[in-house]
Amino acid sequence: MKSFKKIIALMLACCVMFSMTACSGNGGNADGNNGKHVKIGVGLYQDSGAAVDAVKAYLKNLESTLNVEFAYTVLSTNDEALNITKVQELIAAGCEGIIITMDAGMDAILAECRDAGVYLAGYLCDFDTSYRNNYSGVFENEYFLGTVGDGPCGDHTTRGVDFFNSVIEYNERNPENPIRHVAGTVFPAFAFPYSKVNFDQFVAEVEKYNAENPDKAITVDPFNEETDVLMFKPVDSTYFSKHPDIDAIVAFNAGSFVYPSMVSAGVADTMKLFAAGYNDGDNAVFGSKGAYQQEMVCAVESITYPLVLLLNKINGASYSDQPETAERRDCSTMIINSDEDLAKFEHSIYLTFQPEDAFLTPEEVLNLTAYANPDATYAGLCEILDHMTIEDLK
Amino acid sequence: MPENVKTGETASQQTKEKVTFAGFLKSHATDLMAYAGLAVMLILFVVFNSGPRLMYNFGSVIQAAAVYAILSLGAVFIYSMGFMDVSLGQQVGVYVIMMILIGNKIGGIGGVIIGFLLVLALALVCGAINGAVSIFLGLPSIVTSLFLMFFFTGAQFLLMEGTGENTIALEVASALRPADRNAYSLMLIGIIVLLALIGTYFFKYTKLGKYTRAIGANKVAANQSGISLVKWQVLGYMALGFCTAVASFVMLTRTGTAGKGTGSGYAMDIMICLILGGMPLKGGMKSKISCALVGALTYTLLSNVLTTMGVPLQWVNFVKALIFLIIVLLTCRKSTGILPR
Numbered sequence: 240m241k242s243f244k245k246i247i248a249l250m251l252a253c254c255v256m257f258s259m260t261a262c263s264g265n266g267g268n269a270d271g272n273n274g275k276h277v278k279i280g281v282g283l284y285q286d287s288g289a290a291v292d293a294v295k296a297y298l299k300n301l302e303s304t305l306n307v308e309f310a311y312t313v314l315s316t317n318d319e320a321l322n323i324t325k326v327q328e329l330i331a332a333g334c335e336g337i338i339i340t341m342d343a344g345m346d347a348i349l350a351e352c353r354d355a356g357v358y359l360a361g362y363l364c365d366f367d368t369s370y371r372n373n374y375s376g377v378f379e380n381e382y383f384l385g386t387v388g389d390g391p392c393g394d395h396t397t398r399g400v401d402f403f404n405s406v407i408e409y410n411e412r413n414p415e416n417p418i419r420h421v422a423g424t425v426f427p428a429f430a431f432p433y434s435k436v437n438f439d440q441f442v443a444e445v446e447k448y449n450a451e452n453p454d455k456a457i458t459v460d461p462f463n464e465e466t467d468v469l470m471f472k473p474v475d476s477t478y479f480s481k482h483p484d485i486d487a488i489v490a491f492n493a494g495s496f497v498y499p500s501m502v503s504a505g506v507a508d509t510m511k512l513f514a515a516g517y518n519d520g521d522n523a524v525f526g527s528k529g530a531y532q533q534e535m536v537c538a539v540e541s542i543t544y545p546l547v548l549l550l551n552k553i554n555g556a557s558y559s560d561q562p563e564t565a566e567r568r569d570c571s572t573m574i575i576n577s578d579e580d581l582a583k584f585e586h587s588i589y590l591t592f593q594p595e596d597a598f599l600t601p602e603e604v605l606n607l608t609a610y611a612n613p614d615a616t617y618a619g620l621c622e623i624l625d626h627m628t629i630e631d632l633k
Numbered sequence: 634m635p636e637n638v639k640t641g642e643t644a645s646q647q648t649k650e651k652v653t654f655a656g657f658l659k660s661h662a663t664d665l666m667a668y669a670g671l672a673v674m675l676i677l678f679v680v681f682n683s684g685p686r687l688m689y690n691f692g693s694v695i696q697a698a699a700v701y702a703i704l705s706l707g708a709v710f711i712y713s714m715g716f717m718d719v720s721l722g723q724q725v726g727v728y729v730i731m732m733i734l735i736g737n738k739i740g741g742i743g744g745v746i747i748g749f750l751l752v753l754a755l756a757l758v759c760g761a762i763n764g765a766v767s768i769f770l771g772l773p774s775i776v777t778s779l780f781l782m783f784f785f786t787g788a789q790f791l792l793m794e795g796t797g798e799n800t801i802a803l804e805v806a807s808a809l810r811p812a813d814r815n816a817y818s819l820m821l822i823g824i825i826v827l828l829a830l831i832g833t834y835f836f837k838y839t840k841l842g843k844y845t846r847a848i849g850a851n852k853v854a855a856n857q858s859g860i861s862l863v864k865w866q867v868l869g870y871m872a873l874g875f876c877t878a879v880a881s882f883v884m885l886t887r888t889g890t891a892g893k894g895t896g897s898g899y900a901m902d903i904m905i906c907l908i909l910g911g912m913p914l915k916g917g918m919k920s921k922i923s924c925a926l927v928g929a930l931t932y933t934l935l936s937n938v939l940t941t942m943g944v945p946l947q948w949v950n951f952v953k954a955l956i957f958l959i960i961v962l963l964t965c966r967k968s969t970g971i972l973p974r
Contacts, residue, residue: 286950310943312940315894316799316892316894317893318894318897318898319888319890319891319895320884320887320895323696323887324693324696325940327693327696327697328693328936328940328941329940330686330689330690330693331682331686331689331693331937331941332940332941333686333941342800343799343800343890343892344800344889344890346806346807346889347887347888347890354689355686355689368799372798372802373802428797429793429794429798429799430799430893470790
């Protein structure tokens with residue numbers, strides 16, 4: 240009898256839990272020119288964090304104006320089977336378009352999209368593996384509409400130059416205590432092929448600068464395969480002994496892979512850190528308050544590009560200048576390298592999660608679609624991606 | 634007094650029947666709950682997928698469950714002895730990568746078949762090592778599987794690093810599966826059913842199943858009864874090795890690609906599948922092949938249903954954990970601890 244009670248209690252608990260958490264889609268119909276009601280799946284790279292909360296806040300604000308609802312899932316960087324399953328689940332949940340942030344298992348994923356009549360687009364991902372090895376299978380696939388990268392894509396990369404500019408800007412702001420000696424960190428080439436390219440680009444810029452400014456020369460430690468390639472683990476404690484007397488680290492990866500090791504080694508108060516990416520809480524140790532002197536992120540509003548492409552396709556509209564095959568577009572980067580920049584960044588949707596702090600309003604996004612605005616162009620859609628820098632923040 | 638005797642016998646029989654029925658419920662409580670869980674998931678699946686995408690989603694569930702089901706079928710042989718293998722995920726990852734590398738190197742379907750045969754041989758050897766080493770060195774089985782896990786993690790990393798890519802693709806991937814989605818689902822169902830029948834035969838009607846269960850029930854008694862622990866433990870692990878190789882092949886037919894994360898998390902997923910399927914973690918005579926199929930389907934349906942119901946992302950893992958916890962608590966043997974029986 241006790242067992243029966245337990246079973247009934249379990250089932251009731253499940254029912255209550257399911258009913259409490261069940262989807263509450265609005266089921267509304269399209270009015271006017273804001274398109275039919277559409278459900279879009281969004282496969283993110285993690286399930287929490289500032290960027291995730293910000294993108295959800297941004298998309299939530301678009302729902303009523305664009306007559307769209309969103310379903311979320313989390314993908315894996317390199318577990319293709321999981322990605323396929325997650326895409327299948329989004330399709331099963333009724334999504335007619337899916338935005339994904341990973342380039343793994345694309346052939347199988349696009350086969351699923353073909354079978355279900357669902358379109359796919361990319362966000363924060365340059366699909367570099369597919370671009371180099373499977374261009375026709377992915378970029379020429381009718382169900383793949385295009386992607387926007389996490390900054391400049393592939394060979395367009397300017398990260399090394401950006402890092403160099405940030406170091407020089409720091410030196411100009413701190414002439415009494417300039418950075419003269421740096422070392423770098425990168426991710427392994429097989430996973431991030433442009434990470435080392437960016438470092439080399441940085442070195443080339445420094446060499447050019449040194450030739451023109453021998454009195455202000457900056458020394459870059461020779462690249463050390465053993466310590467400078469981070470296998471998705473924090474910097475090893477030997478890093479600091481291999482790179483003695485450095486003033487700063489230029490980390491072509493998230494600062495979270497470096498900063499904790501700097502703290503452990505007791506150098507966080509004296510050494511500076513120029514990093515890619517932004518993590519929650521970094522602003523507390525940024526600029527005059529700590530080691531971080533540069534961070535860079537892409538605006539969450541860049542998701543507008545894949546979203547609008549999907550909505551156009553689902554609503555049967557296209558631009559007059561729509562390219563024949565899918566493209567991967569560069570996105571401007573918000574480079575934060577001063578207290579002033581940070582103050583502006585702290586008022587962006589990335590940190591406030593307030594839709595009114597976004598680069599685009601729902602009406603502006605609707606106006607970018609081909610079905611709501613016959614004059615809208617693909618060039619216009621791409622142009623917004625160029626205006627999401629720290630200078631463009633309102 | 635025939636009448637009285639007759640009446641007395643009837644009452645006795647009735648009492649006996651009541652006791653038997655109660656005993657049946659008591660002794661099969663875990664199985665009943667496992668089937669009930671699967672039934673609830675199936676009902677929710679149909680309710681939340683009513684419409685044109687029901688069949689599509691059914692195929693998705695079959696695809697997602699296939700690898701879990703095949704691995705779980707093999708894992709039953711070692712879980713029935715009270716053992717576990719935490720290297721499963723990494724083994725799957727390395728095997729899929731190896732099949733792609735060998736397949737691309739040799740070319741054609743023949744290359745993939747050769748790759749599979751090599752992987753099968755490697756999986757059987759690893760199974761034998763896993764089973765034998767723990768006996769010879771007197772180590773808990775999880776320790777030897779930990780060694781294999783680290784070994785395969787390193788191998789997976791080195792193999793991928795050698796390719797210079799984040800993911801690699803099999804050139805003839807499309808030839809490994811029917812182009813039609815439904816035909817592919819039927820192919821997977823066929824593989825699962827075939828392996829389940831073979832597994833049932835070996836687990837229920839041969840010494841392999843009987844002895845592995847006996848070892849799980851009481852290792853000392855089994856040994857003193859003349860059962861060779863080394864032999865049957867090694868064979869149990871080799872059965873798992875066989876299923877791991879087949880599961881890797883099935884995964885390859887599905888993804889056509891592999892990376893350094895392929896297979897990650899599968900070891901824990903399989904444990905969860907088996908528990909959801911009513912498998913006693915301590916092994917023993919109540920271990921059943923059906924636990925693998927019921928658990929794999931329930932686990933896959935749970936994930937699918939939560940998404941189709943629109944459960945917010947941040948709650949999915951929480952809900953899964955809660956359901957898992959409830960099941961473990963409901964099936965625990967109070968006198969001995971928190972694990973199912």
